[in-house]
Amino acid sequence: MMLPLVKLGSLAFRTLSKPIAARLKHNAGIHPKFRGFIIGIAQANHRFTTNMQRRLYGRATDIHIRPLNEERAIQAAADLLGELFVFSVAGAAIIYEVQRSARSEARKEEVRKQEMEAIKKREEQLAIEVQLMKQKISEMERKYSKWTLLPGFRGFGTAQAAAQPAGTQQPTAA
Template sequence: MSLTLKLSSLVIRTLSKPIANQIKAQAREHERFRRICVSMAQSLHRMDMRLRLGLLRDTTTAQRRAAAEAAARKHKPTTPTVKTEAETKAEADAIAKAKTAATEADKPAPKPHIRPLSESKAIESGASFISESFLFIVAGGLIVYESWRSRRKETTRREDVESRLVELEQSEKAARRALVALETELLQQKAKNGTLPLKPPSRILPREVWEIEQKEEAEDAKEEGWLSHIGSYVSSLWDSVSNPQSPATPENEVPASKEASKAQSESSSADQADKDTQTKTS
């Protein structure tokens, strides 16, 4: 992260603290803002107390249920014994009480009454919550901005590297083609001047350069071939759609070729006669 961004985030965090204190002061002075703070503080207080009481009630209910089950198991006879009528009645009453306690333990506890906060305490709690929320939003916004900025910087740097690689590949390809063309031109000039040796001349460029160039030329020719085939097919299809005429039959083509050969023979005989006339005249 740059120094400017660090200083900016530090300034914003420093300025956010007095702003939070000013929010607290405004909450005590303005009536509407005070009502907002009081309602917010009371809602947070009720939510907090319900969570705490819910946890306590769950623990208490579990303890009561465990105690009732233990009492029921305690009063349940394990071995058959001879009992008097009074003992049997007392045991039945104990079992009934244990079952009643277990049933009451399973019942949901009544909703407790939560005592609201006083007005001064609610104002203080609501103003503190708003100021802390403001500080949290400022800090979270700075973190999100820093993350977005670093990600954008990384993306830009990656795009620059990719564009430079493409430019280097294009310049290398252009230089290689220029060297190949230069060597080809040099060999052609030597062949014209008759300065080539009897044995095959050794090339100046390495063999790998020629292999790469030949491979690229083959790929370009293949692509051009596909494109030419597609173009010719499309043009023929368009011609057939625009001019729906019956194609020439082989019977019509044969006389045309015969007429063309006849005209060619006549023109060649006329040329030969002109040459003979010029020879006799000379």
């Protein structure tokens, strides 16, 4: 029951992050200090991606890269911020799911260990009880081996406990 609710909440959180990212993109170009900051980020990102593309296509990378105009830089930075926000929310949701699953597995493993310990303790107790019973049986055999309950009966629990009187034979399986 808990797992579907957590997954549904995670999905809702990721879905709600998209309008927040859109709002962040809209407000990014309005504030002057933030605007200057994101223009620098957009220009650095533009230089990096252009150099990567030129390397990928085998072209020279030591050339001057023309900077983006201010509006394109703001739009590129706002898009980058929006995508980064959505990606961060999705990544945080995945990390949360993995940690929750790991905690759940750790709890299950701890329960299994406790059950195994209980089984081992019970096995040890039973082994001790069996040993005590064997000792008691041995004591009883020694104590009562001298008693004769029936003629021809020699002892308690011995192999010859049911010795046959002389002259009789035990039936054999053919």
